[in-house]
Amino acid sequence: MCHNELMVISLTSKKGGCGKTTSAIHLSALLARHGKTLLIDMDDAKHSISWKARGGEQLPFTVTDYGGSLRLARSHEHFVIDQKGGLTGDGIIDAYNDADVLVVPAIVEMMTLESMLQTADAIKTVDPTLAKLRALFVQTTPHNKRLVEEARREIEELGVKTIRQTVRHTEDFKHAVNSGKLASNMGKYGRLGWYDYERVFDELRLAAPAGAL
Numbered sequence: 001m002c003h004n005e006l007m008v009i010s011l012t013s014k015k016g017g018c019g020k021t022t023s024a025i026h027l028s029a030l031l032a033r034h035g036k037t038l039l040i041d042m043d044d045a046k047h048s049i050s051w052k053a054r055g056g057e058q059l060p061f062t063v064t065d066y067g068g069s070l071r072l073a074r075s076h077e078h079f080v081i082d083q084k085g086g087l088t089g090d091g092i093i094d095a096y097n098d099a100d101v102l103v104v105p106a107i108v109e110m111m112t113l114e115s116m117l118q119t120a121d122a123i124k125t126v127d128p129t130l131a132k133l134r135a136l137f138v139q140t141t142p143h144n145k146r147l148v149e150e151a152r153r154e155i156e157e158l159g160v161k162t163i164r165q166t167v168r169h170t171e172d173f174k175h176a177v178n179s180g181k182l183a184s185n186m187g188k189y190g191r192l193g194w195y196d197y198e199r200v201f202d203e204l205r206l207a208a209p210a211g212a213l
């Protein structure tokens with residue numbers, strides 16, 4: 001594995017409860033395989049920080065708020081940013097500019113094309129190709145599979161690329177939050193959820209510009 005350049009993965013979504021923090025935690029663990037990783041929790045709810053506080057050394061990366069990140073950045077190679085909920089306009093543009101890849105997790109039943117369109121429109125003012133933007137379907141089940149594929153087509157028609165790999169719904173992700181661990185430590189289904197994030201991460205590496213990881 002090459003480990004020459006830093007990588008910044010940023011997560012944003014209009015609504016809360018879409019899987020931002022869960023994705024930030026699991027992608028941080030995957031990025032940590034490539035170098036020291038700092039998860040910066042920008043959300044007021046500070047759920048990434050409390051997850052790490054419960055898990056401590058079991059999680060192979062550092063979590064901090066924005067203030068702490070100024071000091072800690074120097075001693076870390078890779079960064080994941082759990083963005084503030086409900087960013088609009090300039091907030092989204094800043095998040096996009098600062099990232100190698102900006103991930104928008106979405107639960108198909110909660111997702112609206114309207115909010116995806118607003119995100120895309122904001123970013124198009126700085127990058128009409130939306131090169132670093134990726135939508136990620138989470139909490140997928142055999143039941144919503146068809147809905148996910150329909151939503152994928154609609155989103156891609158807006159010019160937004162989607163990550164092929166989806167992240168399945170499993171209660172093990174909830175157990176992981178409560179114990180401050182990763183889903184991979186939770187049992188059979190959690191392990192499958194972890195494998196989903198592994199494949200998501202591989203796609204993100206390809207999405208990032210040449211030089212990053």
Ligand SMILES: Nc1ncnc2c1ncn2[C@@H]1O[C@H](COP(=O)(O)OP(=O)(O)O)[C@@H](O)[C@H]1O
Binds near residue numbers: 017018138171
């Ligand atoms: N793949 C998943 N399967 C089942 N539950 C999930 C999954 N991903 C997240 N959750 C749960 O959904 C809720 C919201 O997820 P979270 O990552 O905290 O979202 P956000 O940070 O966007 O508010 C949490 O209770 C979390 O445990």
Ligand SMILES: [Mg+2]
Binds near residue numbers: 022
């Ligand atoms: Mg959160």
